[in-house]
Amino acid sequence: MINGAEIMVKCLEAEGVEIAFGYPGAAICPFYDALYSSSIRHVLVRSEQNAVHMASGYARVSGRPGVCIATSGPGATNLITGIATAFMDSVPVIAITGQVNLEQLGRDVFQEADITGACESFTKHSYLVTSAGELPRVFREAFHIASTGRPGPVLIDVPQDVQEQLIPRFQYPEKADIIGYKPNLSGHPMQIKRAAKAIEEAERPVICCGGGVVLAGAREEMNAFAGKTGIPVVSTMMGLGAMSNAKSSWNLLPEQEEPVYLGMIGKFGRSYANRAIGEADLILLCGARVGDRAIALPNQIAEQAKIIHIDVDPAEIGKNMRVDIPIVGDIRQVLTALTEQVKPGGFQEWRRQVLEYKNQFVPRGEDREDAVEPRSFLRTLSRLMDEDAILAADPGQCQIWAAINFTQRSGRFLTSGGLGTMGYALPAALGAKLAKPRRQVVAVCGDGAFQMSFNELAAVCACHAQLKIIVMDNRRLGMVREYQNIRHGGRHIATHMDGNPDFVALCRAYGIPAALAENNAQAEELAREMLASPTPYVLVCRVDPETPSV
């Protein structure tokens, strides 16, 4: 005989899960007991929300679903922000929660919460398991749903008595067969042909890379397509990392096979990238959901340009923008097919024009001696970091500073672009580090966001993870303060972080080496020391509160 909890662990093992992030409690105890004799590594978090963020960071970097665990009631409700964060960024996460005994369900007993109901609108799917016999099917389906099509979080809620229920044997289904879930991946050949024709007819086409390109792992395909056609590429915040922006000088028109990458569009994006979108007569949206931060007035853009939209989720096509040629399918497959059909070369004049816009641009923010100028420091840091380094950034000014100043080579940029969850960077970076221990991982946090998740410094220590953390300390909630400057006549309320601790002393209390940089020269020197050190390291930068985002 085998009990439900052992089945759950065996399911995770069958899915090849190596690490799980969680926090135990009464209702999930049988599962933890079964985990005792498993080879799955468990990372004890300090707050359940961060368990989801860690699973999210792990999933984004490893390409496999991240697993997080919490108990019933408050443990489960603490997961919600993390689950919603993963949902908005389409990250495959499996959240496992304990639940009160089946027979007590609905009686408002101690630590009962309707977590499947509460998470209805931000899980891709959820299960409340009512017998141990269902568990293998549920786990198989959950991993399939989370990781295929448009990825997303799946919640599995397992009552305590189901975890303890004995059944004769365990058998894991070979494949999941869900009648109502068959993602279309290949893209309709007719639509791909139409798209190829539209590209041929266009004069000023632009490719807009969204998070879908990164999620689909279509980096090579995108570079091949952009290289062959010569179409300039811009990216949304979630699409950062799909293209390399390491090339700083564009004085000469690039070779035909070399993609022209302009950078991030949107409210906080690069002006020349926005200008290219604004002047384009054909826009290829690739895995981009046309969020308001990326494209503020989509209908006006659609008036003057033909729109091709490639997305694996049919509901994204036409949701926020009128579309001329919809293609439902996996970006990799569609781009591969499209690359075969398009003619090489062309658009020389247009390429020259957008590069001229780019060359006119002078990056803002210069090294300072009285404070650390975060924008120039992030450019310096990019130069010091490895080719394949991973950078995680917290929402707020840090997100913008990092997004537009971090040089992408073959690395990754992790941020909560959809929900904009403060405190995401540190736990996500830890998850990423545990997924790829050999790669350099740096988290950039503001002092506000850092204080939402610095409790996970304990998890960083416990994991012996060589995580590097930069705290941009301006003693303000910088982004909100900026809004107050623009929209509310500089009436600053609730944005001054009175009572901030001494971050260096705080980190040292965890046994983590930390240092304070008062200017850019110091910051650069300490960054070198940080990146070279074999331990976790926190670099606190004193930042002028008046520094703008862009």
Place this chain on the structure above:
Amino acid sequence: MRSRSAVSQIPKERIGFADDLCPQKLWLQFMKYTLSVLVENQPGVLSKVVSLFSRRGYNIDSLAVGATENPGVSRMTITGQGDDYILEQVEKQLNKIIPVIKVRSLGTDAVQAELMLVKIGCDTQNFGEINQIAALMKAEVASVSKSSVTLKFAGDPEKCDTLFDLVRPFGVKEVARTGVIALEQG
């Protein structure tokens, strides 16, 4: 800091005409729609469908759920109002719900029916009139008491409305309607 939205880069003269063609204006032209949704018969599927409508701000006029020829599958018939954009979004979003097997938008020629129970306050004097209306509309007198009569009527939703309008002057005490159920012609 200047806002650097993509649109701010568009030359003014090119967005001049955009206003007239703006799809948002077309969204105001609402029409009735009927969706027939096949779902896996499992717990929570109704709440998944309903929460989708509420969170995306789509309205529901009626929702009827019942068994089908297959015990593992239920059929939901949903009626609501919206323009083409909303209808397309509703269909696509419904399709994303995992236990939803199939979504079909039914045209106006679909076979539609609704069951209505209406309790009317009456005395011996106007009972005859109500009985006449019932006979005219082919409604069944389901229950009679000293102070009320309850009619049962099955038919297309417009006829339910007509019957309701006819008996309203007598004083309607309670109404129960099942919501529309529908199947495609042929």
